[in-house]
Amino acid sequence: MKLTLEQVKKVAKLAKLNLSESELAKYSEQLSKILSYIDQLNKVETSKIDPTYNVTGLSNAFSPDEIRPSLTQKAALFNAPQQDKGFFVTKGVFQEE
Amino acid sequence: MASGETKVMKYEPVIGLEVHIELNTKTKMFCRCNADYFGKEPNTSTCPVCLGLPGALPFINQQAIEDCIKIGLALNCSINEKSYFERKNYFYPDLAKGFQTSQLVLPIAIGGWIEVEDAQGKLTKIRINRAHQEEDTGKLTHRDGQTFIDYNRSSVPLVEVVTEPDFTDTFQIKDYAKKLQQIFRYLDVSNADMERGDMRLEANISVRPVGQTTLPNYRVELKNINSFRFMAQAVEYEIARQIEAHEKGEKLVQETRGWNEDKRVTYVQRSKEEAHDYRYFPEPDLPILKMSATLINEMTKAVDTAKEKDPVKVAEKLVSTGMSLASGASIARNPIKLAIFNEVQKEKSVLDMDWKDFGNFIANREINEENINLVPELTKKQLSDFQSRKSGLISNSKELEALAQEVIDENPGMVDIYKSGKTTVVMALVGGVMGKSGGKADPGKVKAILERLLG
Numbered sequence: 001m002k003l004t005l006e007q008v009k010k011v012a013k014l015a016k017l018n019l020s021e022s023e024l025a026k027y028s029e030q031l032s033k034i035l036s037y038i039d040q041l042n043k044v045e046t047s048k049i050d051p052t053y054n055v056t057g058l059s060n061a062f063s064p065d066e067i068r069p070s071l072t073q074k075a076a077l078f079n080a081p082q083q084d085k086g087f088f089v090t091k092g093v094f095q096e097e
Numbered sequence: 098m099a100s101g102e103t104k105v106m107k108y109e110p111v112i113g114l115e116v117h118i119e120l121n122t123k124t125k126m127f128c129r130c131n132a133d134y135f136g137k138e139p140n141t142s143t144c145p146v147c148l149g150l151p152g153a154l155p156f157i158n159q160q161a162i163e164d165c166i167k168i169g170l171a172l173n174c175s176i177n178e179k180s181y182f183e184r185k186n187y188f189y190p191d192l193a194k195g196f197q198t199s200q201l202v203l204p205i206a207i208g209g210w211i212e213v214e215d216a217q218g219k220l221t222k223i224r225i226n227r228a229h230q231e232e233d234t235g236k237l238t239h240r241d242g243q244t245f246i247d248y249n250r251s252s253v254p255l256v257e258v259v260t261e262p263d264f265t266d267t268f269q270i271k272d273y274a275k276k277l278q279q280i281f282r283y284l285d286v287s288n289a290d291m292e293r294g295d296m297r298l299e300a301n302i303s304v305r306p307v308g309q310t311t312l313p314n315y316r317v318e319l320k321n322i323n324s325f326r327f328m329a330q331a332v333e334y335e336i337a338r339q340i341e342a343h344e345k346g347e348k349l350v351q352e353t354r355g356w357n358e359d360k361r362v363t364y365v366q367r368s369k370e371e372a373h374d375y376r377y378f379p380e381p382d383l384p385i386l387k388m389s390a391t392l393i394n395e396m397t398k399a400v401d402t403a404k405e406k407d408p409v410k411v412a413e414k415l416v417s418t419g420m421s422l423a424s425g426a427s428i429a430r431n432p433i434k435l436a437i438f439n440e441v442q443k444e445k446s447v448l449d450m451d452w453k454d455f456g457n458f459i460a461n462r463e464i465n466e467e468n469i470n471l472v473p474e475l476t477k478k479q480l481s482d483f484q485s486r487k488s489g490l491i492s493n494s495k496e497l498e499a500l501a502q503e504v505i506d507e508n509p510g511m512v513d514i515y516k517s518g519k520t521t522v523v524m525a526l527v528g529g530v531m532g533k534s535g536g537k538a539d540p541g542k543v544k545a546i547l548e549r550l551l552g
């Protein structure tokens with residue numbers, strides 16, 4: 001299973017990674033190897049098997065709609081690299097949404 | 098084109114709607130943080146789950162699932178026996194997890210319909226593609242080249258209702274939005290307040306030549322518009338813009354546009370080149386949902402009960418008292434007027450009420466009060482206004498008798514004095530009746546009635 005350079009570029013873009021030309025070549029090869037390894041699973045006959053979405057075998061694992069304590073603001077922001085007046089702060093993301 | 102030959106190509110819009118409704122559950126979708134974020138200090142209603150911290154495990158809010166099933170049923174959808182959540186992957190700081198937990202392949206509800214009215218009053222069936230369960234995002238504020246994030250809203254339950262592209266004009270869109278709002282309110286699953294963002298509309302619009310049955314090869318998505326009025330204006334603008342582009346032979350492209358209120362134009366927010374690739378896949382941390390027949394029966398019953406509060410049903414009941422269709426519909430949509438009408442119906446002193454007249458009277462009154470606690474007072478006022486307007490003088494002796502009896506019941510002290518022989522006190526009681534009648538009674542007649550009732 002060989003990934004094209006274009007596919008690797010797209011995956012990098014979706015993962016918000018800036019890759020140099022040499023990195024692209026390197027990751028292209030590594031990713032292709034990983035996919036080939038996983039591709040072995042395609043040899044298994046699964047047409048009569050239901051997909052496994054969840055390994056617990058549970059269903060309807062609900063929780064009642066009752067409020068439980070949240071973190072304090074201080075605790076919530078404890079690991080934030082940057083914060084201001086109770087907000088997490090990041091570099092500006094000006095996507096109009 | 099040869100001269101003299103007129104181009105008569107006509108175009109029609111093809112519009113589909115996506116509506117997001119924030120549910121009014123107490124807690125969030127996948128954790129038990131308080132879901133009421135309105136006016137709260139930032140980041141005071143969060144936990145490892147809704148902050149997307151590593152290793153946190155989500156738990157499904159049962160109430161939200163039931164609400165979503167009810168919404169589906171009220172929109173005539175079938176409920177999938179099996180349903181599951183998926184991860185919709187994207188990098189944007191409004192969700193710390195890197196994905197939104199949503200549904201794609203097996204949503205809770207599919208294949209429904211609702212009837213909407215166009216400008217001519219003609220009903221059209223709009224097909225509902227799906228109603229699925231997902232979660233809201235955190236709130237971002239952009240300032241001075243930085244983005245400030247509040248995750249109180251992160252993971253608040255959202256239901257998304259998606260229609261097929263069956264709308265052809267803005268009147269239908271307004272009617273649809275209004276009907277959805279009524280449904281969410283009588284089901285009591287959301288406040289459905291657009292200004293507050295409880296209910297958000299997105300429209301997919303394209304335009305095709307009349308007669309063409311296939312869908313156009315592009316569509317423009319109108320997003321982030323927070324009122325019916327602006328949405329209608331944006332849709333009108335977009336239809337005109339696209340028809341003009343077609344006529345000029347310009348190529349229209351897939352893009353997302355917003356509405357600029359000041360300039361009254363739509364503008365590009367995102368074009369196809371940046372289109373997302375969400376790479377949905379089943380959420381491994383959440384077990385699947387299985388909808389038992391018992392659960393669906395229970396939900397169907399709940400919806401049927403709630404439907405009694407549907408303004409259409411309420412209006413039917415009102416019309417059965419004799420009032421006009423328009424009056425019934427108007428009262429049914431106004432909670433205060435409806436409460437006043439119901440209050441009067443309970444009142445015993447209005448035995449021979451002309452319900453037809455009274456209904457039409459109330460429907461046409463200007464009542465701007467919104468405080469439901471004031472209904473008893475408002476009722477008295479409306480009733481006396483109605484009675485005094487109906488006739489210069491109250492000639493109906495039954496009505497006077499009822500008022501007289503009321504005054505007697507309210508003044509046992511005076512009645513005692515009267516019975517002890519001081520009969521002149523009757524004039525005080527006459528005054529009471531005159532007051533109640535708004536001065537529209539004949540004092541002589543009232544005096545005679547009082548004397549008879551007092552024996």
Ligand SMILES: [Zn+2]
Nearest residue numbers: 128130144147
């Ligand atoms: Zn939480």
